[in-house]
Amino acid sequence: MKAAPLHPPQLKFPSLSPVDRLRLDALRERLDELRPRNIGYPCNQDFDFEDLFPFLAYSINNVGDPFGSSNYRLNTQDFEREVVTEFARMTHAPENGWWGYVTAGGTEGNMYGLYVARELHPKSICYFSEDTHYSVAKILRLQHTRNIMLKSQPNGEMDYSDLRETLRIHRDVPPIIFANIGTTMKGAVDNLHKIRAILDELAITNAYIHADAALSGMILPFVADPQPWDFAGGADSISISGHKFLGSPLPCGVVLARKQHVERVARSIEYVGALDTTIAGSRSAITPLFLWHRLRTLRPEGIKDLVHRCLELSQYAVEKLNASGIPAWRHKNSVTVVFPRPPASVMSKWIIAPMKDIGHMIVMPHVTQAIIDEFVADFASALRPAPVAPEPATL
Numbered sequence: 001m002k003a004a005p006l007h008p009p010q011l012k013f014p015s016l017s018p019v020d021r022l023r024l025d026a027l028r029e030r031l032d033e034l035r036p037r038n039i040g041y042p043c044n045q046d047f048d049f050e051d052l053f054p055f056l057a058y059s060i061n062n063v064g065d066p067f068g069s070s071n072y073r074l075n076t077q078d079f080e081r082e083v084v085t086e087f088a089r090m091t092h093a094p095e096n097g098w099w100g101y102v103t104a105g106g107t108e109g110n111m112y113g114l115y116v117a118r119e120l121h122p123k124s125i126c127y128f129s130e131d132t133h134y135s136v137a138k139i140l141r142l143q144h145t146r147n148i149m150l151k152s153q154p155n156g157e158m159d160y161s162d163l164r165e166t167l168r169i170h171r172d173v174p175p176i177i178f179a180n181i182g183t184t185m186k187g188a189v190d191n192l193h194k195i196r197a198i199l200d201e202l203a204i205t206n207a208y209i210h211a212d213a214a215l216s217g218m219i220l221p222f223v224a225d226p227q228p229w230d231f232a233g234g235a236d237s238i239s240i241s242g243h244k245f246l247g248s249p250l251p252c253g254v255v256l257a258r259k260q261h262v263e264r265v266a267r268s269i270e271y272v273g274a275l276d277t278t279i280a281g282s283r284s285a286i287t288p289l290f291l292w293h294r295l296r297t298l299r300p301e302g303i304k305d306l307v308h309r310c311l312e313l314s315q316y317a318v319e320k321l322n323a324s325g326i327p328a329w330r331h332k333n334s335v336t337v338v339f340p341r342p343p344a345s346v347m348s349k350w351i352i353a354p355m356k357d358i359g360h361m362i363v364m365p366h367v368t369q370a371i372i373d374e375f376v377a378d379f380a381s382a383l384r385p386a387p388v389a390p391e392p393a394t395l
């Protein structure tokens with residue numbers, strides 16, 4: 001179904017030259033070839049959004065607060081509200097006590113959470129572990145928020161004794177704790193109950209906890225025994241990426257925060273007729289449709305099945321790598337399989353994210369057992385010493 005044309009039919013849009021068309025064909029071919037080899041970055045490659053193609057014909061925009069009104073009525077804010085409401089349910093947000101919107105990705109959600117925290121506590125210090133995503137230090141610099149990087153444990157989880165000691169030294173300053181709910185490289189979860197217990201032990205009552213659940217925020221709601229990570233675990237705000245586990249052709253995410261915090265930072269802007277609660281002005285109206293489509297087609301049972309299949313395959317990958325002599329491990333409830341940094345020949349075929357001496361595979365819904373087998377075979381053969389050529393026979 002095409003959008004009704006706005007202009008007379010004789011005024012056609014100019015079309016691409018044959019050369020430019022060939023360039024697009026070549027791009028498609030390249031992407032088709034690379035897609036199954038993307039095993040190092042947490043971007044689900046497996047979705048079908050054909051139902052939504054017609055909506056690319058409209059200049060739609062979700063400027064402003066999704067729960068307010070907007071002068072720009074070509075929007076999808078009713079769909080956006082459904083999406084964030086579903087995420088609020090999955091993260092155990094307090095009934096009628098939360099607010100949220102669809103962001104441009106996990107980074108914007110983290111920026112939003114840290115912004116709200118800093119507005120609540122202007123003289124705060126933000127604490128984050130050395131395994132935190134690289135964008136967080138940049139956000140803190142942009143916001144001029146004082147911050148302290150904490151040590152991590154070897155498994156990637158925050159070093160709680162370093163947190164305790166550092167908080168003790170700065171007990172007079174309100175802390176913002178930036179908790180990783182699935183670190184980028186090792187999939188480690190900073191335990192919110194342990195963090196809250198340390199704050200209680202030190203009698204610190206004015207703390208703010210932001211949970212960066214970029215990938216694991218779509219996994220932990222569907223496992224039997226999740227680590228404490230969400231609003232029920234004590235978070236004040238949570239950021240989850242949409243293009244990671246759920247999957248979307250455009251980067252996106254969802255941020256949620258306790259309503260009483262958000263109300264402190266909202267401002268009304270007459271020009272757009274909306275509450276200026278979001279970080280960006282113009283916001284995508286397509287990405288809420290992508291997320292809505294995934295949620296409506298998969299339903300919670302479908303997402304749960306995907307999560308369980310990925311967790312089982314992650315365990316399969318760990319065992320297969322170990323059986324091939326490559327030490328590999330993963331955290332409980334994590335689809336991130338950690339191993340030593342693979343040799344260059346493996347990294348040129350596979351899209352892998354290395355850091356220092358480690359690499360990882362992230363078992364997303366598009367990763368199959370056959371892909372794991374091929375990767376492990378390539379990795380193992382690259383580690384095998386090259387066969388020594390026999391000495392030439394001498395007369």
Ligand SMILES: Cc1ncc(COP(=O)(O)O)c(C=O)c1O
Nearest residue numbers: 105106107133182183184214241
């Ligand atoms: C733990 C963590 N936080 C934040 C981000 C940034 O998310 P996004 O790429 O959606 O902006 C990532 C990305 O990989 C991540 O792993």
